[in-house]
Amino acid sequence: MSKPRLWTKDFLIDSMTNLILYLVYYLLIVTIAIYASDNLGASPSEAGLAAGIFILGTLVARVFAGRAIDRVGRKKTLYIGLFFFLITTLLYYGVNNLMLLFIIRFLHGAGFGIAGTATGTIIASIIPNERRGEGTSYYAMSATIASAIGPFLGMFLNSRGSFSLILVIAVILLVVSFITVFFLKVPEAELNEEQLIKLKGFKAENFFEAKAVPISIIGVFIGLTFSGILSFLTSYTREIHLVHAGSFFFIIYAASILVSRPFTGSWFDQKGENFVMYPSFILYSIGLFLLSQAHQGFFLLLAAVVIGLGYGTFLSSAQAIAIKVSPRHRMGLATSTFFIFIDGGVGIGPYLLGFLIPVIGLRGMFTSLAIVVFACGFLYFFLYGRKKQQQEQLAA
Numbered sequence: 001m002s003k004p005r006l007w008t009k010d011f012l013i014d015s016m017t018n019l020i021l022y023l024v025y026y027l028l029i030v031t032i033a034i035y036a037s038d039n040l041g042a043s044p045s046e047a048g049l050a051a052g053i054f055i056l057g058t059l060v061a062r063v064f065a066g067r068a069i070d071r072v073g074r075k076k077t078l079y080i081g082l083f084f085f086l087i088t089t090l091l092y093y094g095v096n097n098l099m100l101l102f103i104i105r106f107l108h109g110a111g112f113g114i115a116g117t118a119t120g121t122i123i124a125s126i127i128p129n130e131r132r133g134e135g136t137s138y139y140a141m142s143a144t145i146a147s148a149i150g151p152f153l154g155m156f157l158n159s160r161g162s163f164s165l166i167l168v169i170a171v172i173l174l175v176v177s178f179i180t181v182f183f184l185k186v187p188e189a190e191l192n193e194e195q196l197i198k199l200k201g202f203k204a205e206n207f208f209e210a211k212a213v214p215i216s217i218i219g220v221f222i223g224l225t226f227s228g229i230l231s232f233l234t235s236y237t238r239e240i241h242l243v244h245a246g247s248f249f250f251i252i253y254a255a256s257i258l259v260s261r262p263f264t265g266s267w268f269d270q271k272g273e274n275f276v277m278y279p280s281f282i283l284y285s286i287g288l289f290l291l292s293q294a295h296q297g298f299f300l301l302l303a304a305v306v307i308g309l310g311y312g313t314f315l316s317s318a319q320a321i322a323i324k325v326s327p328r329h330r331m332g333l334a335t336s337t338f339f340i341f342i343d344g345g346v347g348i349g350p351y352l353l354g355f356l357i358p359v360i361g362l363r364g365m366f367t368s369l370a371i372v373v374f375a376c377g378f379l380y381f382f383l384y385g386r387k388k389q390q391q392e393q394l395a396a
Contacts, residue, residue, distance in 0.1 A: 004128035006135050011126050013184045017078070018119040019142035020177040024089065024170045025112055026150025029054065031158040031166060032105070039163075040098050053102055055347040057109025058116070059340055065117040066336025067207050070329060074122050075186040081115025082181065086174040092167055120335040124323045125187045133268025133276075133320045137261040140316040144261075148254035208340075209333040212322035214383040216341035221376050222314055223345025224352070225288065225369040229307070231350040236291075236362045237300070245297030249304045256308025264313045268320060274385050276317050281377035284310025285370045292366035310373075315342075321384065 029051055036042035036050040069077045088108040095101045127135030157166050237246030268276050287306035294300040319338055326334035357365050 004130055006128065006131050006138070008126065009183070010185050011123070011135070011139075013180055014119055014122050014126065015139050015142045017082075017177050017181060017184075018116070018123075018139065019146055020173045021085070021112060021115055021119065022143045022146030023150045024085070024173060025054075026146055027154040027166050027170055028108075030151045030154040031163060032101075034158060035163050036098065036101060040095070040101060042098055046098060050098070050101055050105055052347065052350070053105045054109035054112070055343055057106040057111075058113035059109075059343050059347065061110035061113030062117050062336040062340045062343070063207050065114045066209075066333040066340075069118060069121055069332035069336075070188075073188055074118060074125065074332070075181070075184060075188070078115060078118035078122065078181060078184075078186075079178070081111055081113075081118050082174060082178050085111030085115050086171065086178065087111075089167065089170050089174060093164075117332065117336045117339065120319070120339070121332040122184070122186050124331045124335060125328075131269055132324055133273075133317060134262070134265035136320040136323070137265030137268070137316040140312075140319065141258055141261050144254050144257045144312065148251050151250060207333075209322075209326045209330050209337045211325045211327075212334040212337040213341075215318050215321045215325075215380075216338045217383065218376050218380055219318055219338060219342040220345040221372055221379070222284075222311070222318075223342040224349035225284075225345075225373055226311055227346045227349025228353050228365060228369050229291075230346070232353070232357070232362060232365070236366070239362055240294065242294065242297050242300050245300045248301060252301050252304040253308040253312075256305045257312035260309050260312065261316065265316065268317055272388065273317065273321055274388055276313055277321075277380055277385065278377060280310050280313040280317065281373055281380065282310070283307075284314065285374040285377075286310070288366050288370035288373060292363045292370065 032054075033042075033047035033051045036047045042050060065077060065081070072080075085108065088104055088111050091104045091107075095104060123135070123139045127139070153169075154166060157163075157169075233246060233249060237243050237249075264276050283306050287303050287308075287310055290299055290303035290306060294303060319335075322334050322338040323331055353365055356368065360368065
C-alpha cells in the first residue's frame with residue numbers, strides 16, 4: 001500500500017513561508033543589540049531588552065492567535081501575520097530612540113507570532129496522519145536552515161555597517177512570501193455551532209489546548225536549556241579560547257539536524273513516539289555535557305552534532321505529539337500552546353541562568369543543563385511515555 005503524498009505544492013509553499021519568517025527573525029536577532037548600542041547609545045541591559053522583547057511580543061500573539069485562527073480562517077490569519085510582520089519591519093527605518101525601538105520590536109514579535117502560529121497550523125492540516133512525524137520533521141527543517149543562514153548573513157552584513165541592507169533583504173523576502181501565499185490552498189476547520197460557542201469568552205480552554213499541555217510542559221525545560229546555548233555560547237567560547245571553532249557551532253548543529261530529520265521523522269511514524277523521544281533526551285544531555293567539557297575545537301563541534309541530533313529530534317517530534325493528541329478542530333490551539341511553552345522557556349532562561357553563572361561558572365552551567373535534560377526523560381515518561389507504552393501494549 002503506497003504512502004499518501006507529502007511533498008505537495010501547498011506543503012512546499014507553507015514550508016518556504018516558515019523559512020522566510022525565521023530568516024527575517026534571525027537576521028535581526030543577531031544584529032539588533034549591536035544596532036541599539038552603536039546607533040542609539042543603549043547600555044548592555046537595554047540592548048539585551050531590545051533583542052528579548054521580541055519574544056515577549058511573540059508569546060502574547062501566540063496566545064490570541066491560537067484561539068482565533070480557526071474562527072478567522074487559517075489562510076486569512078497567515079496573511080494578517082505576514083502583513084503585520086512586513087509593516088513592522090518597515091517601521092525600523094523610523095527608529096530614532098530606544099523607547100520606539102522597544103515598541104517596534106514588541107510589535108514585530110507579535111507579527112512573527114501570528115504568522116508562525118498560522119504556518120504551523122496549516123502544515124498540520126496538510127500533512128497526512130500516516131506521515132505526521134515525517135512531515136513535521138521536514139517542515140521543521142525550514143527553521144533549521146534559517147538558523148544556519150540567518151545569523152551568518154546578519155553578522156556578515158552588520159560587520160560591513162549594512163543594517164539598512166538587512167532591512168531591505170527582510171522586506172523583499174516578506175513581499176515574496178506574501179505573493180507566494182496567494183497560491184496556497186489551505187484546508188480550513190469546519191466548526192459547528194457548539195464549537196463556536198465554546199470558543200467565545202475568556203476561558204483557559206480558549207487559549208490553551210489541554211491535551212497538548214503535558215508535552216508542552218517538558219518543552220519549557222528544554223527551551224530553557226537551549227536558551228543557555230543561544231545566550232552564552234559566545235561568552236563561553238571566548239572563555240575557553242575556542243572562538244574560531246565556536247563560529248561554526250550553529251552551522252554544524254543545523255547540518256546535523258538536516259541529515260537526521262528524514263530518519264527520525266520516519267521512525268516516529270513507523271516505530272512510535274517513544275522510540276525517538278527517549279534517545280533525543282539522552283543525546284541532548286550528552287551533547288551538553290560534551291560542551292561543558294570541551295577543551296578543543298573538535299569536541300566543541302562534536303557537541304554541536306550531538307545537540308543537533310537530540311534537541312532537533314525533540315523539537316519536531318514533540319510538536320508532532322502536541323498536534324497528534326489534540327482534536328483536529330483545535331490544531332491552531334495545540335500549535336500555539338506548544339510554542340508558547342517553548343518560547344517561554346527560551347525567553348526566561350537567560351534571566352534565570354544569569355543568577356547561576358556567577359556561582360558555578362559557564363562550564364558548571366552547561367553541566368547542570370545536561371542534568372536537567374536527562375531528568376526531562378523521566379518527566380516525559382510520567383507525563384506521556386508511560387501512557388503511550390500502555391496503549392501500544394494493548395494494541396499488540
